[in-house]
Amino acid sequence: MFKQHPTASGPLAAFNTADAVEHLNHLDVVEATRLVAQVPPARGVRLLEQPELTDAAQILQRLPPAQASTWLHAMADDRAADLLLALDTDARERLIAALPVVTQQAMRDLMHYPPSSAGSLMTTEFVSVTADQRVGDVLQHVREVERERETIYAIYVLDPQTRALQQVVTLRRLITADPDAPILDAAQTNPPVFVTPTTDQEEVARLIRRHDLLAIPVLDPQRQLVGIVTVDDVLDALIAESNEDVHRFGGVEALDRPYMQIGLLAMIRKRAGWLSVLFLGEMLTASAMQHYEDALSKALVLTLFIPLIMSSGGNSGGQATSLLIRSLALQEIRLRDWWRVALRELPTGMTLGAILGLLGIARITIWQLAGFYDYGPHWMLIALTIGAALLGIVTFGSLAGAMLPFVLQRLGFDPASASAPFVATLVDVSGLVIYFSIAAAILGGTLL
Numbered sequence: 001m002f003k004q005h006p007t008a009s010g011p012l013a014a015f016n017t018a019d020a021v022e023h024l025n026h027l028d029v030v031e032a033t034r035l036v037a038q039v040p041p042a043r044g045v046r047l048l049e050q051p052e053l054t055d056a057a058q059i060l061q062r063l064p065p066a067q068a069s070t071w072l073h074a075m076a077d078d079r080a081a082d083l084l085l086a087l088d089t090d091a092r093e094r095l096i097a098a099l100p101v102v103t104q105q106a107m108r109d110l111m112h113y114p115p116s117s118a119g120s121l122m123t124t125e126f127v128s129v130t131a132d133q134r135v136g137d138v139l140q141h142v143r144e145v146e147r148e149r150e151t152i153y154a155i156y157v158l159d160p161q162t163r164a165l166q167q168v169v170t171l172r173r174l175i176t177a178d179p180d181a182p183i184l185d186a187a188q189t190n191p192p193v194f195v196t197p198t199t200d201q202e203e204v205a206r207l208i209r210r211h212d213l214l215a216i217p218v219l220d221p222q223r224q225l226v227g228i229v230t231v232d233d234v235l236d237a238l239i240a241e242s243n244e245d246v247h248r249f250g251g252v253e254a255l256d257r258p259y260m261q262i263g264l265l266a267m268i269r270k271r272a273g274w275l276s277v278l279f280l281g282e283m284l285t286a287s288a289m290q291h292y293e294d295a296l297s298k299a300l301v302l303t304l305f306i307p308l309i310m311s312s313g314g315n316s317g318g319q320a321t322s323l324l325i326r327s328l329a330l331q332e333i334r335l336r337d338w339w340r341v342a343l344r345e346l347p348t349g350m351t352l353g354a355i356l357g358l359l360g361i362a363r364i365t366i367w368q369l370a371g372f373y374d375y376g377p378h379w380m381l382i383a384l385t386i387g388a389a390l391l392g393i394v395t396f397g398s399l400a401g402a403m404l405p406f407v408l409q410r411l412g413f414d415p416a417s418a419s420a421p422f423v424a425t426l427v428d429v430s431g432l433v434i435y436f437s438i439a440a441a442i443l444g445g446t447l448l
Contacts, residue, residue: 011035012043021050029055033062045074048083051236057086060095069098076150077103078123078233081110110227118204119197121237122218122227125149128156131166135186136179138169151230153214157183164223168192194219197226205234206331281425288432295436299447301375302439305360305386306432312356313393313431314424317401320345321423324405325415338406342399349398356394357387378446385442392438393431400426 012020012035024032024047036044036059048056048071060068060083072080072095084092084107096104106124113119127149129138142152155169167187177186194217195204208216208231218227262270295302324341327333333341364383367373375382401423405415440448 011038012047017043017046017050018052020047021053024059025052025054029058029062033059037063037067041071041074045071049075049079051079057083061087061091065094065098069095073099073103076123077106077110077125078121078150078227081107081120085111113197116201116237117197118195118199118201118216118218118229119227121201121204121233122197122229123150123233124227126156126215126217126225126228127152127154128158128225129183130160131157131182131184132160133183134179135174135177135181135183138174138183139179142171142174151215151228154228155183156217156225156228157187158225162222162224165192165194165217165219165225168217192217194223195229196220201234201237202329202331204229205238208234278421278425281422282428284429285425285432288429292432292436295439295448299439299443301382301447302385302436305389306435308360309386309389309393309435310428310431311424312390313397313427315397316349316352316394317397317423317427320349320398320401321404324402328405328409328415335406335410338403341402341406345398345402346395349395350391352398353391353394357390360390361387376447378443381443381446385439388442389435389438392434393427396430396434397423397427400430 012023015023024035027035032055036047039047044067047053048060050056053059060072063071072083075083084095087095096107099107110119110122110124125148127142127145129141133141138155142155146152153171155171155174156165157167157169158164159166167184169183169187173186173188193207193211193213195207197218197220199218204216207213208229213231215228215230217225218229220226324333361383364375364379364386368375368379368383404423404426409415
């Protein structure tokens with residue numbers, strides 16, 4: 001581990017770390033690599049460890065081999081593993097081969113865990129001691145290893161024989177404890193909160209938030225400590241996942257780089273797929289309208305309200321979908337709660353539909369009586385049709401929008417894929433059927 005220099009030097013000396021990263025992100029990778037290669041080693045490591053540095057992996061790959069392997073070895077294990085995974089196989093193996101054997105094994109262990117799991121987020125750089133030590137000895141140990149550990153705010157106490165996790169001691173309790181007391185006297189009274197390497201990162205975040213932790217231990221089936229996940233690492237991961245969800249919810253493939261750094265062809269590739277799928281879905285809307293061509297020719301006035309009714313159903317479905325996606329992500333509800341959600345959304349959708357239906361009836365009535373537009377002698381039946389159609393379509397939209405995330409999660413897809421455009425397309429097709437079915441029932445024998 002490199003020692004911290006009291007003053008920074010090199011081409012980025014005028015910037016603090018965050019500003020230096022922002023400056024590098026505005027440069028092409030060749031120029032960014034040239035600048036990074038000239039900074040002191042300790043600062044170079046800090047720069048490459050920042051998740052906000054967009055081209056970190058490419059910069060690492062372009063550095064001189066000796067410099068790259070030295071800096072990689074000095075990084076936090078979890079960040080080093082992330083950078084290696086972003087490289088192609090040949091470059092990755094070349095860098096790993098230059099590392100010490102112990103570090104090589106740590107990198108390979110971290111890289112084989114599933115993405116978005118605790119194992120992929122954890123670091124193996126933590127402070128651990130055995131339960132037979134005293135507080136003073138542990139304090140001395142912390143002083144000796146402080147620069148080589150990602151965090152020292154939690155000390156993990158292991159069984160001397162099995163190496164299983166027994167307790168956790170916070171740095172605050174360690175400092176205030178009697179130096180001659182056994183380390184377990186300074187430990188917390190509650191059993192340690194932990195996760196397994198396969199625990200999803202959202203569950204990790206939930207536990208960290210619930211128990212107000214700065215780090216959470218990761219244990220194997222034998223309760224042996226294999227790593228820790230720090231709060232900053234899980235926050236970085238959740239922010240990245242949240243960005244992906246926002247993109248998907250807007251009907252766009254997740255962007256892996258800032259918007260202004262995405263090339264034209266890459267932007268088209270990320271948007272064309274979803275747009276094409278939605279276009280094919282809207283073709284069903286055209287087919288549905290063709291099916292009701294006779295009804296439209298007899299009562300052209302019905303076409304005036306198609307955009308109004310379809311958008312209302314899509315809006316209600318989008319509201320329900322966004323609420324349910326967020327609740328599923330926060331684990332406020334689970335798959336088995338689908339029927340409870342359905343029973344809740346049904347009266348909600350009916351109430352919202354009734355409100356919009358009354359507004360629709362009021363709009364037609366005011367326009368007719370005020371002379372703004374003449375809907376003909378059957379205008380009251382038309383108003384009733386619009387009101388009933390809004391009631392049915394908004395109710396269906398709310399129910400469909402609420403159930404779609406459950407269906408996608410049950411099928412193994414990300415619920416965020418239930419984007420607002422996708423829900424709107426679904427409701428458009430079904431909404432037309434509902435609209436003209438209600439129109440046929442109310443206006444049959446008069447306009448139809």
